[in-house]
Amino acid sequence: MLLVDTHAHLNDGRFRQDLPAVLQRATAAGVRAIINVGFNLDSSRGGVKLAGRHAPVHAAVGFHPHEAKDFSPTALAELRSIATSEKVVAIGEIGLDFYHNHSPAAAQRTAFVGQLRLARELNLPVIIHDRDAHRDVLTILLEEGLPAAGGVMHCFSGDTAFAEQCLEIGLYLSLAGPVTFKQAEILAEVARQVPSDRLLVETDAPYLAPVPFRGKRNEPAYVSFIVQRIAGLRAEKPETVARVTSENARRLFGISS
Ligand code: NI
Numbered sequence: 001m002l003l004v005d006t007h008a009h010l011n012d013g014r015f016r017q018d019l020p021a022v023l024q025r026a027t028a029a030g031v032r033a034i035i036n037v038g039f040n041l042d043s044s045r046g047g048v049k050l051a052g053r054h055a056p057v058h059a060a061v062g063f064h065p066h067e068a069k070d071f072s073p074t075a076l077a078e079l080r081s082i083a084t085s086e087k088v089v090a091i092g093e094i095g096l097d098f099y100h101n102h103s104p105a106a107a108q109r110t111a112f113v114g115q116l117r118l119a120r121e122l123n124l125p126v127i128i129h130d131r132d133a134h135r136d137v138l139t140i141l142l143e144e145g146l147p148a149a150g151g152v153m154h155c156f157s158g159d160t161a162f163a164e165q166c167l168e169i170g171l172y173l174s175l176a177g178p179v180t181f182k183q184a185e186i187l188a189e190v191a192r193q194v195p196s197d198r199l200l201v202e203t204d205a206p207y208l209a210p211v212p213f214r215g216k217r218n219e220p221a222y223v224s225f226i227v228q229r230i231a232g233l234r235a236e237k238p239e240t241v242a243r244v245t246s247e248n249a250r251r252l253f254g255i256s257s
Contacts, residue, residue, distance in 0.1 A: 009207075036057050205219045
């Protein structure tokens with residue numbers, strides 16, 4: 001199986017000791033490309049460096065809604081310059097998080113809109129984080145328009161009705177570890193219904209490890225468990241899910257490897 005992990009945070013402290021081994025296991029599991037996703041300026045710069053050192057790694061750069069309080073015109077200018085680095089394939093992760101509320105809602109909206117405009121300007125796709133903010137995320141996307149390069153709702157957590165709305169505006173939907181959890185009836189239904197040409201997979205490592213590693217540190221190699229589970233739900237071969245999700249990732253992010 002050839003796989004693409006479209007969302008990982010490899011510069012998280014939990015990978016400091018053994019990143020080369022983590023990347024080796026990913027390669028052994030068939031993972032050909034990993035998108036390392038930034039959440040502020042430092043992690044975005046770090047992601048670009050990682051991508052420069054490791055062939056399978058690509059970088060998304062951006063301000064997570066948690067960090068939106070630090071978004072400013074100066075920060076935006078800095079982000080723009082980072083975003084023109086080699087191997088940057090997306091702006092992200094950006095969006096709204098009204099579950100944690102680590103930044104005020106107004107600051108989250110400003111950062112989300114500012115970065116959607118940056119993505120449009122640079123013709124890059126967006127990686128969207130949405131936690132307990134389905135309606136507001138959708139409203140902003142409808143007002144601003146999705147950048148022409150498209151985007152993905154990462155770690156999709158809505159129901160089939162919200163999935164429909166996201167698909168309608170052109171988004172890809174990315175499924176992560178939670179689709180393997182026992183009580184994930186709603187996500188299972190989403191996994192069955194997403195059209196093949198809009199489905200992506202991701203680990204969101206080090207968070208949200210899939211079954212049978214739930215609760216442990218997650219890593220890109222485990223994306224294969226997510227693919228197996230989705231294949232079971234869709235009554236398709238794992239190889240088919242791996243192939244279509246890899247093709248989708250290459251198309252959306254313009255990755256050739
Ligand atoms: Ni993330």
